[in-house]
Amino acid sequence: MKKFEEKTLLSQTLYEGRIINLDLEEVLLPNGNKSKREIVRHPGAVAVIPITVDGKVVMVEQYRKALERAIVEIPAGKLERGEEPELTARRELEEETGYECKQLTHLISFYTSPGFADEIVHLYVAEGLSKKDHKLDLDEDEFVEVLELTVEEALEYIQEQRIFDAKTAYAIQYLQLKRQMDQNNG
Incomplete structure (x- = not known):
């Protein structure tokens, strides 16, 4: 046992x-x-930290009924049955933002609320972004606005509670820590 x-x-x-x-x-x-x-x-999900050439993070703002408000998040979506997380990450990035990426790196996987749910989120970093001529269609019940924020702007959004979900706050904290480590090593 x-x-x-x-x-x-x-x-x-x-x-x-x-x-x-x-x-x-x-x-x-x-x-x-x-x-x-x-x-x-829950079947699991992916979340993507898309980083532009100039170091901005591509995010989406959307209404979340459970919160009764709109929040700003990194692109994310549910795994389809039998689908590999990397494929889901690429699809969600393109559907929600209109970007595709040359490099997609798995960062970490984590459980969102293990006290009552088995949902696991696979977090990726997307680099080498390029805008598609036309983006994939969003789900029929999905409405988003694409934003590009610096890490400093994203930290302000966290303070203002415009960014208010764990996966996005985690992503921004990761980027902030990575930047500090790169500065110390560079």
Whole structure:
């Protein structure tokens, strides 16, 4: 048995949606007691930090119904069944921003909310950007405005809560740290 493992005794899908499923599981705790867990099942996602030749970050502003407001984010999207994360990253970059990239580097993968969800986000850095003649169509329920921000502007957006999601804040913090390390080593 793994350390702190909770053995699943019973699992029931309460909801099956287009993006998520919701499961209710009865588990046996390490101390022998039983408990219930509500788990959001998600196929995973990608997020992309697109960096222009002049060092700006390409972002999108879009309305998020769960927050009842628009926020500024790095391009991101859900993995399609059987699709490799790198392919998803390239597709989402092009769909949301109209850019394609010469170089796409996997940075890290992380769980967004492991207390109740299994969603994993694969974070990429996209460089060597070029504007496509025409961008791929957005999803029919997706409306975005493309922005290009310096790291300083993005940090201001975080302070103003215009950037208000973890993946984008993480991306900006990464860029800030990378720039400091490059300055110290250069």
